[in-house]
Amino acid sequence: MSREAKGENLLLSLSHHVAPSPSAPPGSLDLFQVAKTLRESRDALQQFENSALAAIAASIAQTAESLAKTARELREIAPDEWLTFEEAAAYLKKTPKAFEKVVAQGEIPKHYLTERGILFSRKELDEWLLSR
Numbered sequence: 001m002s003r004e005a006k007g008e009n010l011l012l013s014l015s016h017h018v019a020p021s022p023s024a025p026p027g028s029l030d031l032f033q034v035a036k037t038l039r040e041s042r043d044a045l046q047q048f049e050n051s052a053l054a055a056i057a058a059s060i061a062q063t064a065e066s067l068a069k070t071a072r073e074l075r076e077i078a079p080d081e082w083l084t085f086e087e088a089a090a091y092l093k094k095t096p097k098a099f100e101k102v103v104a105q106g107e108i109p110k111h112y113l114t115e116r117g118i119l120f121s122r123k124e125l126d127e128w129l130l131s132r
Contacts, residue, residue, distance in 0.1 A: 081121065081122055081123070082111075082113065082119040082120070082121060082122070083119065083120045083121075083122055083125070084117070084118075084119065084120075085099070085100075085103075085117065085118055085120070087120075088108075088120040088125060091122070091125060092125060092129070103118075107128065108120065108124065108125065108128050109121070109124050
């Protein structure tokens with residue numbers, strides 16, 4: 001559709017919403033009133049857009065704050081999640097020799113997460129204790 005046709009359609013559409021001035025010939029539009037209506041519509045849309053964007057920004061800020069809190073909590077928890085052989089034996093209150101025997105029998109899962117050696121999951125150790 002051409003630009004002129006779109007303009008005519010817009011004016012025709014506005015003619016149903018904007019009454020012509022009393023001195024205007026029948027069927028004509030008061031361009032001042034059309035401009036005023038367009039300005040009011042634009043301002044209303046701008047206010048709606050601003051309030052919608054403010055609500056979205058507040059939601060994003062709240063989500064970011066929640067994620068930052070969760071990340072801090074995970075950093076605090078992470079070091080205690082994995083135990084070395086010695087720490088795991090002490091956690092289970094076993095001697096290193098007794099713990100080595102349990103591990104050798106495959107009762108407790110072991111993980112090779114670092115080059116430092118075998119690590120044990122505190123959660124899996126707790127589960128092993130509860131299953132006995």
